[in-house]
Amino acid sequence: MDTGLLIEKIVLIVLLFAVSLGVAAYLTLLERKVAAWMQDRIGPDRAGKWGLLQPLADGGKLFFKEDFIPANADRFLFIIGPGLAMGFAMMTSAVIPWGPNIQAFGRDIALQVADVNIGILYIMALSSVAVYGIMIGGWASNNKYSLFSAIRASSQMISYELAMGIAIITVVLMSGSLSLREIVDAQHGFWNDGYFTWNFFKQPIGFIVFFVCTVAELNRAPFDMAECESELITGHHTEYGSMKMGFFLFAEYVHLFIGSAVISALYFGGYNFPFMDYFSGNTLAILGVLAFFVKTGFFIFVIMWIRWTLPRFRYDQLMGLGWKKLIPISIVNMVITAVAVAFASGWFSTDKKDQTEPASAKMEVVADKQKLTLNQSTIKH
Amino acid sequence: MSSIEIIALALGALTIASALMVVLSMHPVRSVLYLILTFFLISANYVLLNAQFLAIVNIVVYAGAIMVLFLFVLMLLNLSKDNEPRASNIMKLAASLAAGALVIVLVAALKDAIYLPVVENVQGNSQGLVENLGQLLFTKYVLPFETSSVLFIAAMVGAVLLSKKEKQIID
Structure with missing residues (x-):
């Protein structure tokens, strides 16, 4: 085993964890700021300038609250529920290519923890097992609202995963690979042979289906049936307090960050940006990483925008949209794409x-x- | 013993232990959770055999979809000690006989299995990768592959038909 490679990967993993958690912490602030902006309020501004210390204050408060476990809860499962939610949220970032290779310390460092040739399936797998945190936590609380939330979350996840998978198949057809690195590299630059290279311009319908499904899998409004405050008093984390509840909330924001990164990698060229061929080496790598984070930030903002604009679906509407609209649309789109790709070949x-x-x-x-x-x-x- | 053999042995032991816990644990929800853990460990075994595609599909299909449905149903049933159906002695005997017969068949099938070293693959390191799997599925095994897909469609249509019929009766 190459020791340099091992150190490189460990540093990258630690860095990714730190970035994911840091971004998630500041997304809580951003969400409140965006909400305030949309509703013509000021939002949190007491802790530090523009409220920049607010996430630290919130985190500190959660740590010092009483850690309470209900009497009839399944103690072990109650404790591992939030941990699973957080763990699966953090694991997804392993296959995302964050930028072109960087030359440093005499090594060619890939900004990706694992370039597995099934990267996109890995993301699918983790987004489907991510619901276990909510299910186990909700069931172990021994509360009927939590149980309802767990069941809603799981059925919603299964329904939207199908359409999401079929939308991903069209992207895979376009780029001919399941590896995320190759999918991103197939969208090199911005303009080639008289057309855009990004998958968004080649697969607009697939993008819409994928985006809706991502928002649904993230359990964000208008799909937040699992934690619907007005019916289920926040659902699966009703019985949770202190940092256990904080883990559920944090995991949701980590998912939001990673989900936006996946959208920008699959459909918006990842670290590719217009006129990127004028740069090379480390300049290109740094600009690429910046471009990737700008795109990711844009999608985070769009998802927050949707949350504060649209009301929540009714549950039968949610199921109807998933099964009767998104799945047929994505299947037709997939067939058309397959025929077009075969014709082009x-x-x-x-x-x-x-x-x-x-x-x-x-x-x-x-x-x-x-x-x-x-x-x-x-x-x- | 090389490090990969130690990992393979530890993984195998863990897999068998968690599979045993599926049948030994008293609570049905715990059983399902152990089953999920078993699927993850089986996937780890696949990765060790360089079959990444199979490993991830195992997680997507079994751990991600089927087990979620299992858990879903068990959570709704709310099984506990009080309303658990009592199994009679004859039932227990029948169950042990059936399981024992299955064990005999499995042992007989595995008796002639060839033991290959974990590291060495016949076709090099790329044996289980998705490209080669796809090539095999669409050339050598195309008939069984397509036939099984027809089978799945038949099962799906059947399920839809059954649920539709029931709804009409309610109406």
């Missing part, structure tokens, strides 16, 4: 020479990809 060509066996079809896609990367490296825009 020449599978429907009548010319005998172009008719390819399935085994050599893959070679052709690989050759196409090589040609594509060749084009990208030669054409500057």
